[in-house]
Amino acid sequence: MTDAVRTVFEGQARHAWSIDQLHEVVCGALGAADYSSVFRAVTVMEREGAIRRIDLGDGKAYYEVGEDHHEHVRCDSCGRVAEVPGCVLDDATSGVQKSTGYVVTSHQLVFGGLCPRCAKRRSR
Amino acid sequence: MTDAVRTVFEGQARHAWSIDQLHEVVCGALGAADYSSVFRAVTVMEREGAIRRIDLGDGKAYYEVGEDHHEHVRCDSCGRVAEVPGCVLDDATSGVQKSTGYVVTSHQLVFGGLCPRCAKRRSR
DNA sequence: ATAAATGCAAACGCTTTGCGAGTGC
């Protein structure tokens, strides 16, 4: 099962996968599969460091292949997620630290908007 | 009930309130109250625009008085939330738009780290 | 008497876990 999930991630069909989405694809590939099995595979892979869990603000857990750090844009219309190359915030961190007194060790940022396709469809 | 909740927000004891936290305070103030009543009050107030719902990434819904836009820092240790004055990202938006092609209309950003108190306790 | 507010209990969406059955070594 872990292999099946790994294959899905390698397929790159999406940038960020919810367990549901993974489950659906895995079912297609294997004929059948249980949600909990996908969940467990994902849990293992996360512990291994192969994938990283991200929060896109819609209450579901998403996973992406754990490479370099980057931010995300999510289309409010179709849900498609893209990666924002480079980190917008490394500089900001020290400013936050200065203004709030918190020792800042992480940040979680999601942009919202419309992906090119949906933006085009809207403007018609 | 709505008044009781409103009072809690006016008290400014916290920056961001979960429904649980509001519920607890309201119970103290009124003697008893149902979680769902607090939930409903919060829902109404959000629709009114008096408060805004925010997502701090821990799976719970938080609410803050809906003033100007700003970001948040959350202490990984005690959960205390502070406001990051000013918007770190207005400039970044156009860059994101350029690099991803998405029309960016919003962003949701939470810094994580340690609040001054917890940072001090840790270093002992 | 009528309409609004509240409490109670249950539904819901998604995640997580316990356990038994199946599979391979």
Added chain:
DNA sequence: GCACTCGCAAAGCGTTTGCATTTAT
């Protein structure tokens, strides 16, 4: 036989809703 994987069912957790009762007007 033993360890491991998987499916099934159910438990959790927080949010949300339906309904009946209380409260206020």
